[in-house]
Amino acid sequence: MTELSASSGHLSDSAHADKSVYALRLGDDALIYAQRLAEWIASAPQLEEDVALGNIALDQLGQARSLLRYAGAVEGAGRDEDALAYFRDERDFLNAQIFELARGDFGFTIARMLVVSAYQWELYSRLQASTDETLAAVAAKAVKEVDYHRDHATQWTLRLGDGTDESHARMLAGLDLLWPYVPELFETDELVTTLATDGIAVDPAALEAPTLAYVDAVLTEATLTRPVTEVRHTGGRRGLHTEQMGFLLAEMQHLARSDPGARW
């Protein structure tokens, strides 16, 4: 059951509800991404990367907590960050699918980080100016952190793209795997355009050109090219996910659900 229906009319309370959904979308992106990135801790190619990927995952988790907390508060139904993270089912998660894709190899990890951090940087640098104080505050903090992530992904894209034949091939394979999931980041719907008109949200469609311009510039310097594909996978914002999502949630949620009344 999804809470969001893009075609539903906007009643007086609905702007409020929409804002909660918007915060949830961004919060789910960060939460699910943190969960995936953290899989590298103790498994990275070198110790510096155990630290770096752990650090980036922690930043994403921190951003997720702020956003989920706010989504719950705006919703006003008494759900805190943990209720939202642990006691929603798959169809209620609103993250874009790109965040849930299996960890993959280091090439895929860097390809995803390059696109996602470029996207988040464009998003948060604009959302800082949101008329909603909390979203603006979360964004102002996040953009500083994402700046580091984007730089990290950039450095590694250069090394892998312009490193050895193998690393070049792996980066290309990672980009190929990733690309059908990229357009979803820039999808827009009535909910978000309405919020954007009010200055609360940032219309994702406006982020496509600057994000891809950044990515293209890095890829070119790294002797790589952006894949050309017509294939698009989408649905995350409506709670439709890949098969990989269910396993991620099962692992993340099982303990919290095993003793529902308990405090941890």
Added chain:
Amino acid sequence: MTAVPAAAISADEVRSIVAAVLDPEVPVLTIDDLGILRDVTVDASGHVEVTITPTYSGCPAMEAITADVTQALGDKGFRDVRVRLVLAPAWTTDWMSDAGKQKLLDYGIAPPQPRDDTTVRLTLSLRCPQCGSPDTRELSRFGSTACKALWVCNACREPFDHFKAI
């Protein structure tokens, strides 16, 4: 424990109790040195409200700091305490006090440099906190805690943490 009459305690005294609470990750710094203590207010009934802000979104120490602030005030008789977490304006290393920077240096951590707003890539050469040489290099952009990077001194070979400017 004797209850402290609210009127007998000035806001400054309350603030100094809170300001002395140590950061649990870098416990040579107080939360005031770090600049994460934003405000302390006491109303006529003795209700204390403390406002803190995290260094990073994912800072794992905020809960511990909240507990320590509550404890420190409780020890002095203040039981009616609320600790508020605010995100805006976003913390910057520019809020770290000069005393804090000196304490970091004495502790062996190169303090944050004045912030350069244009990019994260540009870190000027740091001086080694051990021997003072400027001949140092970055070993890892990310260090044990989110706020630190790992550097090494080419002159005396000392590895050292650098508190990154954000």
Added chain:
Amino acid sequence: MYGSDFTPPGDTSDDTPRIEATDLDAQFQAIIDSDGKIEPRDAMPEAYRKGLIRQIAQHAHSEIIGMQPEGNWISRAPSLCRKAILMAKVQDEAGHGLYLYAAAETLGADRADLLDLLHSGRQKYSSIFNYPTLTWADMGAIGWLVDGAAIVNQVPLCRCSYGPYARAMVRVCKEESFHQRQGFEILNTLSHGTTAQHAMAQDAVNRWWWPSLMMFGPPDDASPNSAQSMAWGIKRFSNDDLRQRFVDMTVPQAEALGLRLPDPGLRWNEERGHHDFSPIDFTELFEVIKGNGPCNKSRMEHRRGAHEEGAWVREAAAAYADKAAARAAEAPAA
């Protein structure tokens, strides 16, 4: 001089080693005996250098293998707050590893070689990490007991004779203290939570107590390297002394937690002013050290697997660095 920018130009007077290689042993021992610090550029007896590299490397190995048992639970942490704390903790341990390898490199070692020694089994890591983490409560027990024991072991190292190692330990111990506090809080919450949670906490303490005591190593009469380490100012207290200190420190904390330490022989001895405890089954420790602990194989396989899988990444980084250097050399001087 609070900011690094305002420090006077590099004071490199330390460049001249205080110890000439000629009458090395006497001068070296004099520094040690006066509680002075040996610095990287000082001449030092080869055995001291080698022994230190080995100790610091094995300390670093322990930090990075130690990421595995706790890393196991990051994906399953039962609240986002606990997840963040655990993630940060495991990242701290990686950072400690990184820092310690850099400290070993001050003695002329190379991290890649030290990792090879770990991967080939010629250097060890702490036996404690060869036990499995079976429930969430193990995150509490590890933080409280394992980080707690590590602190007791490492606090004296803050005064050890090798400067970079001693200074590293000062900061590492502070971070370990925060870990211990967080572990205590996990157990405290569980112990005072639901019946099932309390049982989970007690079970974890039952499983981790004895292995934690073994972290201090064999008893003094079976610890051959200790005497030399003491003479060189690397070790300050004997294994048994440190173990006793840990027991005395932990007993009141267990009471505060409302958890039982699984030793019927544990009691306060008024005469000694210490707690007595039952004899430790050191055959278990020696079995684990020999490689027969429950997780020795899986920990090493995981570590080697990550290293081998990451080889192409490290090769790419090296190749890129070479190309970049070549390009810089070719570029006409501006």
